[in-house]
Amino acid sequence: MFINGYGNIGRRLATALSMDKEVQFVGIAKYTVDDKVKEALENRFNVYVPEEVISAFKERGYSVTGSVKDAVKHSEIVIDAAKEGGGYDNKKSLYEPMNKPAIFQGGEDRHGDRAVADMIHNSRVNYSKAAGRTYVIQGSCNVSGMGRVMQPLIEKFGDRIRRYDVELVRRWADLEDSKAVKDSIEWDRNPHHQDDVKDFISNANLYVDAFKVPSRMMHLHQMFIRFSGKAPTKDEILECFRNEFGVAIISSAKGTGDVRKKAIELGFAHGDTNMVHIHQDILRVQDDTVKIAYSDDQTGMVIPENHMLFQSMVFKRPREEAMKRTDSLFQMSKKRRILEEEFK
Numbered sequence: 001m002f003i004n005g006y007g008n009i010g011r012r013l014a015t016a017l018s019m020d021k022e023v024q025f026v027g028i029a030k031y032t033v034d035d036k037v038k039e040a041l042e043n044r045f046n047v048y049v050p051e052e053v054i055s056a057f058k059e060r061g062y063s064v065t066g067s068v069k070d071a072v073k074h075s076e077i078v079i080d081a082a083k084e085g086g087g088y089d090n091k092k093s094l095y096e097p098m099n100k101p102a103i104f105q106g107g108e109d110r111h112g113d114r115a116v117a118d119m120i121h122n123s124r125v126n127y128s129k130a131a132g133r134t135y136v137i138q139g140s141c142n143v144s145g146m147g148r149v150m151q152p153l154i155e156k157f158g159d160r161i162r163r164y165d166v167e168l169v170r171r172w173a174d175l176e177d178s179k180a181v182k183d184s185i186e187w188d189r190n191p192h193h194q195d196d197v198k199d200f201i202s203n204a205n206l207y208v209d210a211f212k213v214p215s216r217m218m219h220l221h222q223m224f225i226r227f228s229g230k231a232p233t234k235d236e237i238l239e240c241f242r243n244e245f246g247v248a249i250i251s252s253a254k255g256t257g258d259v260r261k262k263a264i265e266l267g268f269a270h271g272d273t274n275m276v277h278i279h280q281d282i283l284r285v286q287d288d289t290v291k292i293a294y295s296d297d298q299t300g301m302v303i304p305e306n307h308m309l310f311q312s313m314v315f316k317r318p319r320e321e322a323m324k325r326t327d328s329l330f331q332m333s334k335k336r337r338i339l340e341e342e343f344k
C-alpha cells in the first residue's frame, strides 16, 4: 500500500497503516521540500517524490526512495491523501493508466466532470458495498460522523423519523495548519455534506447548513431530529449509542477544546480520539424533536474509516471481523472507555 500525500490526513494514515501487520507499506509521497520530509524519514517511511523534483530533495540532504510513479507501480492499492481535488488528477495520470485501485478522501467529487468514484463509503452504513471495487471515496469527517449518528437512529426508529436538520459548526484550520484563523463566522452557500450523506442514506429527509468558526478544535454538529408524534425519551436515544463503534457518550466537557486537549494529554496518536462524542448534558427532547450535539474529531474520524474501507475493497472481509481489526489497530474501544470516564 502506498499513501499518496503526507498532509494532515496522509500523516495519520501512514502512522496507522504502517503498523498494520497485514499491510506491506510501500511509503508516502511528498511534493514540497519542507520539515515534514524529515518527520517522515524519522518515522522510517520510504519517501517518494515526483521524478522532476528528486534532485531538489536530495540537494537538501533528504533521502528519497524513488518517484511517485514507481511507488504506485509497486503497490496493489493506493490511498490518495491529496489536497481537495488533487485526487482526480492523480487518478487520471497515475492510477487509471497503471490499473491500480485507490481510495480517495472526502474532498474529492462524487458527481460531475471531476468525479473520482461512484460511491462514498461509510463503514456504519454501506461497508460491504465497497467489496472488490476499484475506486471509492471515503466520506469526509462530517459525513462520516453524520452517518454514524443517523444509522443507529434509523435502525431503531425507522419511519417514525420525519426529518433531520444539521448545523455543522466547523473549525477554521487543523492544529497543524500554518494558516491563520480568521475572526469571522463564515457560511457555506452550498454544503456538499447533504448530498454526500444521501449517497449512502438515500431516503433521508436531511437538511444541512455549515458554518466555519475561528477555532482549531474539532467540529460540533447540532442535529435536530423530528419525529411523527412524540419523540422518544432521552434514555431511549442514548441507548442507541451505548454499544456503537466509534461513539463516546460524555457529559462534563465544556467545549470541543476540552476533548481535543484531553486526547493530547492522554497521548492518543496525533491527539485524535477517532470518534464522535455525544454531549449528553445538552441532549434535549421536546415535543416531537430531539436535539443531539456531538463533537466530531475532524482529523481522526476518517483514519479508521479508511482502514475499514481498505479491508472491504481488498479482502472483502465481513464487517464484524474488519471492525475487530480496526479496533485493535486504533484502540478505539479503550479510548472510548477512557474518554467516558474522564468526562463522566
Ligand SMILES: NC(=O)c1ccc[n+]([C@@H]2O[C@H](COP(=O)([O-])OP(=O)(O)OC[C@H]3O[C@@H](n4cnc5c(N)ncnc54)[C@H](OP(=O)(O)O)[C@@H]3O)[C@@H](O)[C@H]2O)c1
Residues within 6 Å of the ligand: 004, 005, 006, 007, 008, 009, 010, 029, 030, 031, 032, 033, 081, 082, 083, 084, 085, 086, 090, 105, 106, 107, 108, 139, 140, 141, 174, 298, 299, 302
Ligand atoms: N484535515 C481534515 O480534517 C480532513 C478530514 C477529513 C477529510 N479530509 C480530506 O482529506 C484530503 C487531504 O486533506 P488534508 O487536510 O490532509 O490536506 P493537507 O494537510 O493540505 O495535505 C495535502 C497534501 O497533499 C500533498 N500533495 C500535493 N500535491 C499532491 C499530489 N499531486 N498528489 C498527492 N498529494 C499531493 C501535499 O504535499 P506537500 O505538503 O508535500 O506539498 C500535502 O501533504 C482532502 O480531500 C480533505 O478534504 C481532511
